Amino acid sequence: MRVELARVGKSYPLPLGSVTVLQDIDLLLKEGEQCLITGPAGSGKTTLLNIMGGVASPTWGSVSLAGVPLRRGERLRRGVSYLFQESHFFYQLTMLENLLLPLLHRREEGGLHRGEELLDRFGLTEFSDLSPSLLSRGEQLRLGIARALLDAPRLLLLDEPFSMLDPLWQGRVLELVLEQCRGTQTTLVMAMAASLPGVEQFRQIRLFKGKVISDGIDNH
DSSP: OOEEEEEEEEEEEETTEEEEEEEEEEEEEOTTOEEEEEOOTTSSHHHHHHHHTTSSOOSEEEEEETTEEOOTTOTTTTTEEEEOSSOOOOTTSOHHHHHHHHHHTTTOTTHHHHHHHHHHHTTOGGGTTSOGGGSOHHHHHHHHHHHHHHTOOSEEEEESTTTTSOHHHHHHHHHHHHHHHHHHTOEEEEEESSOOTTOTTSEEEEEETTEEEEEEEOOO
16 A cells, blocks of 8 residues: 655644644655554554554644545555554453454454454464463563554554564564565554664664755665
């Protein structure tokens, strides 16, 4: 999915003025492009993902997905999948049931098989009948990423997707995500505090105080 942001800014009101967290962001992502957004805490990474996904609206500027202006709340209908920093689960449901939630309203054939396949690939099959409350934070994160991939999104937004994973699973999960995105021409945007091995050929955008300070490929 093609993503275009034109002079996007975001500010929040304060009792004595306002605080600006994004300042005039111009960004064009091609369909199938892989992008890593880095920067220190408070630089605007999560806010930028929220705006790309329709979770939040910009204070000024415009956002278009596949050439169509995006309005808040359209992300599910428009083929966007978003992994938040904190995954939310229904603890009264099993892991498999939580994983399949994005497909329930459409009753698609093959959904169960797809869900079971993802649990296996993410090393979670043995826990499929358990509540997510019984999992470690890393296991919950793997479940959240698997759920984000379930519906074959056209735009995949991942906010700190490897923060709770050990190095072995970091590499494996990144491999699974890239495999999915290449197979479906999914545009991938990940927000992280710093880079990690395996993303050297991503387009790397660095934010600082709400501004883009670099944009390119890290060849080092």
